[in-house]
Amino acid sequence: MSFTIAIDGPAAAGKGTISKAVAAHFGFAHLDTGLLYRAVGAKTLDGTDAIAAAQALVAEDLEADNLRSPEVAQAASRVAVIAEVRAALEDFQRAFARRAGGAVLDGRDIGTVICPNAEAKLFVTASAEVRAERRFKELVDKGLETRFETVLADVKERDARDRDRAEAPMVAAKDATVIDTSALSIDDAIAAAVSAIE
């Protein structure tokens, strides 16, 4: 028996933290599907064709250590508009979702396109300002020099590209529970997610 939890939402809304905590709570495996697009995006930065990169992607590519940078995030959202790139990544995500013992997948289109029949769906969101503030703190903690305004502009640009694209746009599934984490602590956001799923 498989049980799939789909967690979608924009960048830095708390999806990753919530997904990991939910997976640990239920004893399920977790896949951060953004890493797939980041791994493809990273390859295009050295000139590789996006579709070829997506078709040749292997599990080790997800462990590259540059995948969390702002440049790779932007490259990921640029390759994510290409239908052939998305198609090349579908089988891996669906196979992961069906694994025995349960799976949590987080991304933008899990509840709408990848796993429309998921047993539980969440859409985790927060205001652009709150998300940019969180991302800004993360980057500063990592020692990167950046300005809040730059991070906010980056978040808004990526939101717009993810939301307005023709293929698998970022949108809450009709049957998803929306959790706005703008005013929630991490613990409260996790508690809200677990109780919605239960």
Ligand code: C5P
């Ligand atoms: O979640 P993360 O910020 O790592 O995602 C990076 C980019 O990958 C997103 O901005 C989006 O364009 C793309 N993505 C997607 N569909 C997913 C996950 C990520 O299009 N399921």
